[in-house]
Structures are given as C-alpha cells and as structure tokens.
Amino acid sequence: MSKTFKDKIIDLIRQHGPIPMDQFISLSSYNYYNNCNSIVNDFIxxxxxxxxxxxxxxxxALSEYLKKGNEKPITIIELGPGSGIMMLDILRNKKLANKIQNIFLYDISQKLIEDQKKNLKNYLGLIKWFSSTQEIEENIQDDQxxxxxxxxxxxxxxxKQYYKNQDMIKEVCVAVTNYELSLVLSGTNNTKICSDHNDGIIEISAYWENYLDFISTIIKKHCGSAxxxxxxxxxxxxxxxxQSVKNHQKCHILEHPGESDITSxxxxSYFAEIFQKHILDIEIRTQEDFLLKFGIEDRAEVLKKNGSKNIxxxxxxxxKKMNNFFVITV
Structure with missing residues (x-):
C-alpha cells in the first residue's frame, strides 16, 4: 500500500526535524495543485x-492601455491563471484583444495547464506557458x-509565521507529536521582526516580495500596468x-496536507510599500469599488437584456459576498 502525502511529510519531519511553515505550505500546495482531483470542488x-x-x-486593462500604451502591441501576463476562464473573459473585449500579441501564462500545475488549453483553445497561437519568472523576462520583446x-x-x-511577545520571537514550525502533525515554536534570531512589528502572529513571505519585485522591474523597464x-x-x-479548505469546508491546515487548499x-499595505519602493504609483480599492468604478452594473443590465440568467x-x-477582497493597481 502506497503512503499518503501526509505520511511522507511525517517521515520527512522524523528524519530532519520540524520544518518551517513556508516549507510545509510549499510541499503541500505543490502536491495539491499537481495531483489532487478535487481542486474544482474545493473552492470557488x-x-x-x-x-x-x-x-x-x-x-x-483597455483603459490603462489607452492612457499609457502608445499604440504598442500588448503582452498580457497572468500569474496563476487557474482554469483559464478569466483570461477567456478578458479577451471578450475585442478592442483589447486586437492589440494583444502575446499571452504569457505562469503556472506550475500540469493539471490546470490542460484545463487552460481546453478553455483557451481559440487563442493557442498567442499563448506561451512558463514555470519561471526568468523565462518570462527572457521572452518579453522590447516593443511591448x-x-x-x-x-x-x-x-x-x-x-512564514512568527510568534512575537515583547522581545521574544519564535518561528511557527510543523512537527510530529504522537505520530501526528503538530505546530511548535522554534527559536529564531530575526531581530528585525522584533523591532518592526507588534506582538502577536507575524506573517511574511519572501515569495510575495520576489514576485512584486519582478512585476515592478518589468513595468519600469517596458512600461506597463498590473x-x-x-x-x-x-x-x-x-x-x-x-486557512485550509476541502470540498468547500474549512479544515485545519494539518488535517489534509497535499489534499486541501492552503491559503493566507x-x-x-505591504504590497503598497514594495511598489512604492520601486517609485510606482498605486491605488488600492475594495473589489466592490473597483467593479463598480469600471461599470459592472451597466454590464449586468446588458446581460440581463440579452437573456442571461442569475445575473x-x-x-x-x-x-457583497466577497467583501474582504481588495484590488491593487499599478
């Protein structure tokens, strides 16, 4: 009988000791997005x-292009395109689509890439898939x-997660206790976190910073928007x-590793700091404000008149239901 992913994580920790939270999430998410059959059933x-x-x-996107594009051809880059249906809906805007010369899709999940190929079958001549930001940068043309x-x-x-209490700070790690996964605190010497943050749980991500730096560098070099x-x-x-979700139900992050969607x-505010460090202008709105500003109510009326259901x-x-969603534009 083959071992479950959870068993493999337990074996890894027994051999090498507790692992930091970011490593646990990285391993679990890679397995989830590449092997789990229930992705479409776990969240919406x-x-x-x-x-x-x-x-x-x-x-x-069209409004940004009309303000700043100077009639250049467009390369549109989507990070984590899911099944590809959002890109399909973006391309309904023919004024925008007619200017798009390249579609770059960044994904590491072969299962999702197959879905993208099916949903975007009419645009395959424009699409290239990438699994590294370096490859994307190497393929961007100067006139785009x-x-x-x-x-x-x-x-x-x-x-990563750290627990801070006055001058004490410890990193949250995943360990094994009585043959089950557990959360433990491990010592750390990260004094910067001590001085810059309040007491409580501190969440930081080198992944966030790396991707934001990448986006900022490309926009400044080629001119663009995000x-x-x-x-x-x-x-x-x-x-x-x-949080962790499986079959639309919340569960503990240690309960179904590799088989549930783990997010944070x-x-x-941190994103804004990174973009401003690159001297880029940004706006942050709620999703509701963003959708209203760019005309979703007018679009809804058109769809209703055309007979679309459940608008x-x-x-x-x-x-209203997605009331903790925000939009940052660059």
Whole structure:
C-alpha cells in the first residue's frame, strides 16, 4: 500500500526535524495543485461566479492601455491563471484583444495547464506557458506594453509565521507529536521582526516580495500596468490568517496536507510599500469599488437584456459576498 502525502511529510519531519511553515505550505500546495482531483470542488473564485468579473478586468486593462500604451502591441501576463476562464473573459473585449500579441501564462500545475488549453483553445497561437519568472523576462520583446494580471495568486504562496511577545520571537514550525502533525515554536534570531512589528502572529513571505519585485522591474523597464486581486487586509491585526479548505469546508491546515487548499490573507499595505519602493504609483480599492468604478452594473443590465440568467445573484456575490477582497493597481 502506497503512503499518503501526509505520511511522507511525517517521515520527512522524523528524519530532519520540524520544518518551517513556508516549507510545509510549499510541499503541500505543490502536491495539491499537481495531483489532487478535487481542486474544482474545493473552492470557488470570482471568474467561476460570473463572466462579468473578467470582463471588468478587461475594461480596466483597455483603459490603462489607452492612457499609457502608445499604440504598442500588448503582452498580457497572468500569474496563476487557474482554469483559464478569466483570461477567456478578458479577451471578450475585442478592442483589447486586437492589440494583444502575446499571452504569457505562469503556472506550475500540469493539471490546470490542460484545463487552460481546453478553455483557451481559440487563442493557442498567442499563448506561451512558463514555470519561471526568468523565462518570462527572457521572452518579453522590447516593443511591448506589459499588462500583469493576478487573481487569487498571492494568497496561495507560502508564508512564514512568527510568534512575537515583547522581545521574544519564535518561528511557527510543523512537527510530529504522537505520530501526528503538530505546530511548535522554534527559536529564531530575526531581530528585525522584533523591532518592526507588534506582538502577536507575524506573517511574511519572501515569495510575495520576489514576485512584486519582478512585476515592478518589468513595468519600469517596458512600461506597463498590473492588477492584483485577492482576499486580504489593509490593517494588520497580527493574528494567523492561514486557512485550509476541502470540498468547500474549512479544515485545519494539518488535517489534509497535499489534499486541501492552503491559503493566507494578503497584506496589501505591504504590497503598497514594495511598489512604492520601486517609485510606482498605486491605488488600492475594495473589489466592490473597483467593479463598480469600471461599470459592472451597466454590464449586468446588458446581460440581463440579452437573456442571461442569475445575473442579480452573480452581481450580489461579486459585490457583497466577497467583501474582504481588495484590488491593487499599478
């Protein structure tokens, strides 16, 4: 009988000792996105709720291009494109689509890439798939206007957790206790965290910073825009934001490793600091404000007149049910 992924994690920890939270998330998420058959059943994203979501992102992208694009051809880059349906909805905007010369999709999941190929079958001549940011950078042509899109990408990236109490700080790690996975605190000498943060749980991610630096560098070099949409916060409450979902039900992050979706809330204030470090102008809005500003109510009326069903429900879900989602545009 083959070992479960959880058994493999337990064996790893027994051999090498407790592992940091970001390593646990990285291993678990890689297995989940590449091997789990229940991804589409575990959670729902805005593009799955309504075509209007991607269409509004397309309107934003066109408005950015008309302001700053100078008639250049567009390379649109999506980080974590899921099943590809948001890109499909973005491309409904023909004024935008006619300017797009390249579509770069960044993903590490072969299972999801197969879905993307099916959903975007009419655009395969424009698409290239990448699994590293370096490859993306090497393939960007100098005459392109770059548009980055990332919806619910950053929340799935691994984070570190630290527990701080006055001058004491310890890292949250995953260990094995009585043959089961458990959370433990491990000593650390990270004095910067001590001096810069309040007491409580501190969440940081080198992955966040690396991707934001990458986006910023490309935009400054080639001229472009970026939109990041995710659930998160502006004011840090210094508590754990990790959650795990399986079959639309929340579960403990240690309960089904490699078989459940593990995510954390995105610190949009930190994102703003990184972009401002690169001297880039940013705006942060709630998802509701963003969708309203770029005309989702008008789009909903058009779809209703054309006979589309459940538009009121879709509108309510996107504007009110996803009330902890924010949008940062660059």
């Amino acid at each position: 994203t805005a593009p799955q709720v309504s075509q209007m979501f991607g269409e509004i992102v397309g309107i934003w 206007y770059i548009i980055f899109v990332a919806n619910e990408f950053f929340d799935a990236l691994p984070i 939109i990041i949409i995710d659930y998160g916060y502006i004011i840090n409450e210094f508590k754990s934001s990790l 809330l995105v610190n949009f 009121e429900w879709q509108l309510e879900f996107l504007l």
